[in-house]
Amino acid sequence: MSDISRLGIVGCGLMGSGIAEVAALRGLDVTVAESTPELAAAGRERVTASLDRGLRRGKFGAAERDQALTRLSFTHDLGDLADRQIVIEAVAENREMKLDVFRQLDKVVTDPEAILATNTSSIPVVDLAVATGRPAQVVGLHFFNPVPVQKLVEVIPALTTAADTVNRARAFAAGQLGKEVIQAPDRSGFVVNALLVPYLLAAIRMVESGAARPEDIDSGMKLGCAHPMGPLRLLDLIGLDTAQAVADSMYDEFKEPLYAAPPLLQRMVAAGHLGRKSGRGFYAYEA
Incomplete structure (x- = not known):
């Protein structure tokens, strides 16, 4: 099972920015998409400020901070996520908004084996999976706030999720991002x-x-x-x-x-x- 090197994130609020920070520090190439240029710029500022706080607190050195920043790019065009191997949706906890994101990702992400993941806290993953033409590649990856501090990730397979997708998602969260993983049922609220x-x-x-x-x-x-x-x-x-x-x-x-x-x-x-x-x-x- 090969490692993922190219991560996409949709949404750069508290959760999206935290996931982006952790992934960039762990060596991944990260592209973050927001809905407007202004929100993309604000997302960049949020991640940069968090990295600067981590540097001041001695969590990592200046070289690590600078390298992480070079691995981060920000956009307001979902089309820029076309080459990503995994995309994590981290927009507001709104069913229609998330459904719209998954419909768009299904069109723009070119690799048919790419994982489309949701960071939802409570919305059934299967509802998002069946909005795409690739439900076997859709899985829940529920991070906890603040992402750079909290160790847990819930991996939530839908009834439609392929076993290979679950294994790859677990390996990504645990092996590449250094998180502790539990598997949760696709019931609203998970575990x-x-x-x-x-x-x-x-x-x-x-x-x-x-x-x-x-x-x-x-x-x-x-x-x-x-x-x-x-x-x-x-x-x-x-x-x-x-x-x-x-x-x-x-x-x-x-x-x-x-x-x-x-x-x-x-x-x-x-x-x-x-x-x-x-x-x-x-x-x-x-x-």
């Missing part, structure tokens, strides 16, 4: 979010009912259960809009009340209180 999301929503309901303050809930889970971060701080880090999108997807599939987004979460998202990225969520943050 981690199926366990995590009900816990996070339960914390919101405690705040909503007045049972406890955010500070007390977070301190309780950190000090009482040895969690590195309380659930409400974690929600602010994830982004409340992302958390609602994941919860909605899981509720749509299972119709279980524990997956339903609480009214407080819906109201906070409507108000633009999305957590760290907006400066305000369950806590306030400096710009």
